[in-house]
Amino acid sequence: MKKIILILGMAFAGLGLTSCESDITSLNVDPKRPSTLPAETFFATSEYNLINRMITPSVNSNISRFFTQQWSQTTYTDESNYDFVTRQINTNHWNLMYNDVLYGLKLTSEKLAVEPEPTLDAEVTVNKKATTEIVAVYAWANLVDTYGDVPYSEALKPTGADQVIQPKYDDAKTIYADLIKRLDAAIATIKTSKAGFSSDLIYHGDMNHWKKFANSLKLRLGINLADVDAALAKSTVESAYAGAFASNADNAVIDFPGGQYANPVSLELSGRTDYVGSNVLINAMNSKADPRIASYFEPVSGTTYVGGTFGSNNNYGSNSHVNETYVNNPNAQGDILDYAEVCFILAEAAQRGFSVGGTATAWYDKGVLASMEYWHVAPAAAATYLAANPYDAVNWKSSIGTQAWFAMYNRGYEAWTFSRRLDFPKFVNPVGSDTKGVPTRMTYPAREQTLNKANYEAAAAKLTGGDDATSKVFWDKF
Helix, strand or coil: HHHHHHCCCCCCCCCCCCCCCCCCHHHHCCCCCCCCCCHHHHHHHHHHHHHHHHHHHCCCCCCCHHCCCEEECCCCCCHHHCCCCCHHHHHHHHHHHHHHHHHHHHHHHHHHHHCCCCCCCCHHHHHHHHHHHHHHHHHHHHHHHCCEEEECCCCCCCCHHHHHCCCCEECCHHHHHHHCCCCCHHHHCCCCCCCCCCCCCCCCCCCCHHHHHHHHHHHHHHHEEEEEECHHHHHHHHHHHHHCCCHHHEEEEEEEEECCCCHHHHHCCCCCCCCCEHHHHHHHHHCCCCCCCHHEEEECCCCCCCCCCCCCCCHHHHCCCCCCCCCCCCCCCEEEEEEECCHHHHHHHHHHCCCCCCCHHHHHHHHHHHHHCCCCCCHHHHHHHHHHHCCCCCCCCHHHHHHHHHHHHCHHHHHHHHHHHHHHCCCCCCCCCCCCCCCCCCCCCCHHHEEEEEEEEHHHHHHCCCCCCCCCCCCCCC
């Protein structure tokens, strides 16, 4: 697997951006780029790029852990004060998702359309096509959830007869509806008795797990629609829940071997003193005597956990560091979708009146216990915690929102999605913030304002408040 990733390290670098800078399309043709790489290679690299993109804490491209104030910074506090501009964070995320993930998946699909399968039957190719679609849907949904309207139907066409230099921004809700249809179509074609990609880093070609992943992703899309299209939300969630994750054994995780392919959290934090746990999260966990805190952070002394003031300078030695066994470790798992998330989505769905095979209380309980299990908390301690923090049907948004925030630790984008949809927990904008409030979206890349001006302006005009970090994506209504 390492060889596959190394081969493709530059295989589609520089291609596939949504807008083209002036008339330089000839630069998109790389005479040194291999033209005979197999679909397996393109898929493995795209999958790896997606995983890395979602879990890296690099301040150059992913500051999502600051959106829900799970970590604090020490000396340099620009990012925890929501400075997107200095390091062009919004531009980098946009480019990486379009170029390194989605364009790679497009190349995978093109290879699958023409590539012979000399030793495998056609159903394996069908499974590979389905897996490619599912990963693409995940990436597209992230772009919508991050920015709002984005180039979709006309994107990823930098060259060829169908070239589009200035792609339109498709309506975000319309994209969501299409993504759900794409998931349904992919799920319907999966042959669970056959394998998929042998280069698959998450499930190693196990299509039973990919089918569960696709249904779990459908739950995420469906519940996000709950406040803007209750009927579609209900039908989407109800059609997916029975086929979704059923335990932590189904989680979409990657086991990093270490070395050159270490967990990106470890790579970013290795030898550095830039991050400590946030007082916002640590104080909340301390107030509930949450046993997961020992897996999330290192104690300052004994069993005492102290968080640095969010958005301010903090002394590294005086505050709790990121846990060195389960998080800041070269071999720590990377997680992009798990059973706890599924359970909290279903708890919310049940509370909203959807038929999902259980009550809100039952799914909430399962979500808390699934998170405890994942983070290596003993069953007795988990049961004690749950008894002390039962589901509150009256204040259900606070109840689910708080526990999902705890459970989505180290998964910045997912924690952010829950907090925006449920409006809990309620975060305070730091005093030195560069934004008017805690971000509810990322602004569009600055270059879109010049290279795709008309389409950018149309998309920005649809946002209440314009292209601002405190404007809301279409499903974030309250």
